[in-house]
Amino acid sequence: MDIKIDVVVDLSSCDKEDAQQRMNAIESINGLGDLAGEITYIVPPSLDWDKAGNPQRRRSQAADAIESSIQAMQRTGRVGRHIMFLFGGAVPGNEAVSVLIGVLEGDPMFGFALPRIASAEGQGVAKVSNDLGDPAIDSVPRRVLGELPEFYIVPECLGPCMVVRNTLLANLAPLETSLTTLQGAVLEYLCRARRIGYRGVIVNRAVVSGGPPELQPRFTPDPVDVWKILRVHHDLSRSRNEMNRQALHSLESFLSRAAASSGSLKNTILIDGRGMGDCFNGTSHCILGLADGLSKFRHSWHVTLVVTPEAAVFHNLSKRYPDWSINHDISSCRATAAIRMSQPWHISTMIELHRQALFNFYLVLDTIAWDTIADAPESLDATWRFLSKHADGLLYISRFSGERFETRFPLAPSVREHIMYLSFHPGDYVNAVAQRAHNGEAYILVIGNKYDHKNLAATVDTLAGSFPFQTIKAVGLERSEHFRVEALPSGKIAEEEMDRLYAHARLIVFPSYYEGFGFPVIRGLSYNRTVLARRSDLLAELADNYSGPGRLVAFTNPLEMMELAGQILHGEDVQPLTLGSAVSPGAEPLNWAAIGQGLLEFVAGCAAIPSGAKWLEREEAIQQILAFHGR
Numbered sequence: 001m002d003i004k005i006d007v008v009v010d011l012s013s014c015d016k017e018d019a020q021q022r023m024n025a026i027e028s029i030n031g032l033g034d035l036a037g038e039i040t041y042i043v044p045p046s047l048d049w050d051k052a053g054n055p056q057r058r059r060s061q062a063a064d065a066i067e068s069s070i071q072a073m074q075r076t077g078r079v080g081r082h083i084m085f086l087f088g089g090a091v092p093g094n095e096a097v098s099v100l101i102g103v104l105e106g107d108p109m110f111g112f113a114l115p116r117i118a119s120a121e122g123q124g125v126a127k128v129s130n131d132l133g134d135p136a137i138d139s140v141p142r143r144v145l146g147e148l149p150e151f152y153i154v155p156e157c158l159g160p161c162m163v164v165r166n167t168l169l170a171n172l173a174p175l176e177t178s179l180t181t182l183q184g185a186v187l188e189y190l191c192r193a194r195r196i197g198y199r200g201v202i203v204n205r206a207v208v209s210g211g212p213p214e215l216q217p218r219f220t221p222d223p224v225d226v227w228k229i230l231r232v233h234h235d236l237s238r239s240r241n242e243m244n245r246q247a248l249h250s251l252e253s254f255l256s257r258a259a260a261s262s263g264s265l266k267n268t269i270l271i272d273g274r275g276m277g278d279c280f281n282g283t284s285h286c287i288l289g290l291a292d293g294l295s296k297f298r299h300s301w302h303v304t305l306v307v308t309p310e311a312a313v314f315h316n317l318s319k320r321y322p323d324w325s326i327n328h329d330i331s332s333c334r335a336t337a338a339i340r341m342s343q344p345w346h347i348s349t350m351i352e353l354h355r356q357a358l359f360n361f362y363l364v365l366d367t368i369a370w371d372t373i374a375d376a377p378e379s380l381d382a383t384w385r386f387l388s389k390h391a392d393g394l395l396y397i398s399r400f401s402g403e404r405f406e407t408r409f410p411l412a413p414s415v416r417e418h419i420m421y422l423s424f425h426p427g428d429y430v431n432a433v434a435q436r437a438h439n440g441e442a443y444i445l446v447i448g449n450k451y452d453h454k455n456l457a458a459t460v461d462t463l464a465g466s467f468p469f470q471t472i473k474a475v476g477l478e479r480s481e482h483f484r485v486e487a488l489p490s491g492k493i494a495e496e497e498m499d500r501l502y503a504h505a506r507l508i509v510f511p512s513y514y515e516g517f518g519f520p521v522i523r524g525l526s527y528n529r530t531v532l533a534r535r536s537d538l539l540a541e542l543a544d545n546y547s548g549p550g551r552l553v554a555f556t557n558p559l560e561m562m563e564l565a566g567q568i569l570h571g572e573d574v575q576p577l578t579l580g581s582a583v584s585p586g587a588e589p590l591n592w593a594a595i596g597q598g599l600l601e602f603v604a605g606c607a608a609i610p611s612g613a614k615w616l617e618r619e620e621a622i623q624q625i626l627a628f629h630g631r
Helices: 016-027 062-079 094-104 166-171 182-195 213-219 223-232 235-245 248-259 282-295 309-314 347-354 368-372 380-390 399-408 456-466 495-503 519-526 537-545 558-569 592-607 615-628
Strands: 005-010 036-043 057-061 083-086 110-118 124-126 139-141 151-154 161-164 199-209 268-272 302-306 325-327 335-340 357-364 393-396 416-419 443-447 471-475 485-488 507-510 530-534 551-555
Touching: 005 016, 005 062, 005 182, 016 036, 036 062, 057 062, 062 083, 062 166, 062 182, 094 110, 094 161, 094 199, 110 166, 110 182, 139 248, 161 182, 182 199, 182 223, 182 235, 223 235, 248 335, 248 357, 248 615, 282 302, 282 519, 282 592, 335 347, 335 592, 347 357, 347 380, 347 615, 357 399, 357 592, 357 615, 368 380, 368 399, 380 399, 380 615, 393 399, 393 592, 399 416, 399 537, 416 592, 443 456, 456 471, 456 558, 471 495, 495 519, 507 519, 507 558, 519 530, 519 537, 519 551, 530 558, 537 551, 551 558
Parallel strands: 005 036, 005 083, 036 057, 110 199, 268 302, 268 335, 302 325, 335 357, 357 393, 393 416, 443 471, 443 507, 471 485, 507 530, 530 551
Antiparallel strands: 083 161, 110 124, 110 161, 124 139, 151 199
8 A cells, every 4th residue: 555645836936045944954864854755846936946857846936826736636546546735834744644544544435634823932732723613712732632533524624735636646637727826726626625525634643834924825715716616606605603602613613721731710709790790689699708708818810790780889889899801791701610699590691601611610509480480481390400500510519409409300421510619607707787776676577579489477466466566677568558567678778778778687587498508597597696597408417517696486377477586576585496406516617718719629629620611511511502493
């Protein structure tokens, strides 16, 4: 079997000295060596030809480049060899060319093969397209190549070095002589090859020097030639669009970012806080607490927080996090890792996050919306099943919440899990100003909202009927017909006012059937209040992990709630839950700073192995969804 390869080398853009040096490099033992068969050089007029007498070395002027290439291709086709085109400053070695030939011959319908081109700076390889992928990434580190597929299958495209299959040379009509440049003629030839079924491959295991930086861009065809080709082959536009949409551009950029030596590229984290509104509620308290924790200890990660403009103003985020980038457009942010600080409600949210980061993590607050159905998007089931299969990791705010999610949405084995508790530390909840002396009347504080699972209205009715002379303040209640009940619509009550309500309540009642964490329980205890809450596995989990002042009393039904409330209001003994059994003796309960540090350690541990990301798998699933919708 003839393992030689014939070559067409375009030296027309080189000066005399550069052209001679390239010729010597190509034919040296470190170049093609004995692998080269016939070589046709397209040389500048000034070059002295010293290959006379060697029938395997031919020369041609730039004006005759297409015609001389046709002749070279026909001669090569007759002897059954492949042919290689070299444009600009590319200088291949025989090892890289052998790899190209091996991949080309691995599939009978691969029509051409291109290697990766060493970047001009010598620190890595050039991106497949400088115009695509992350603009902050200039080149792909060499070690990233090992994490990429062996090759990409692509439509027609050009590169500084390319091997064309012998089958095409023996069967396809010659290069089109009406075109202006050799590059244009080769592109048109590959277009015709693709139209009869021959695709190309970009081989990630073969790297070739692109030569001097000033010569590297010169393999692109003249725009006039491109327009001429388009007039004949309209599908060239479609194939170029397909090439531009290839996942490889984003994948390489993300892997390169994760492997970069620069911390400003590698250690980047995107926090998606768009679930936080311009109000005070459990979600905003959770997101702000976690963000506070992340900002409270020293680390080398660059943080971008994406929120709505309204939330940024309402919570004064620029002042709260002066060292972070506060952004409102997620499409302008790229990072190694992204964390959605609340569960997604639509697949479109996951697609957005996927486009911006290699690793995608999601905070799962609870599964209440799915279980109750009434207020959930109809597509929520499909959304969370996609999440359970394609997220890089899920973070649960309690073990109880994690178990509910896993039971309903079994996880793919590759999805990482992490219990990321919210703060159990009283110091993260107590506002000294709110604790100042209170001269108002004593009251029962009931916490909830309009949703049925909070059981707020029914609880207020029970308490108001049982204790008609007791003032009740009901946070989350729109209105009440009871004379001594003060309805306080939730969401717009300032944090300081909420702290006062907790700090001076005679009794705090939290009647919710179903929670993911239960901030009111921890906040009430932190102010040394007695908290009466519905008995559940979650309540036991909170009791185990909270260590501090206050009493936590559990009830199982309305009658028991009423009886316990009466005993507490009259100063009688009740049996509270044991607090802090999961906290080591002498240790502090988890605070926001420790939780933020644990979060970053989890993310950093995942990001340390870029190949462990599920990005490509997720991309393929997303493309299937978009294809169904005709996008």
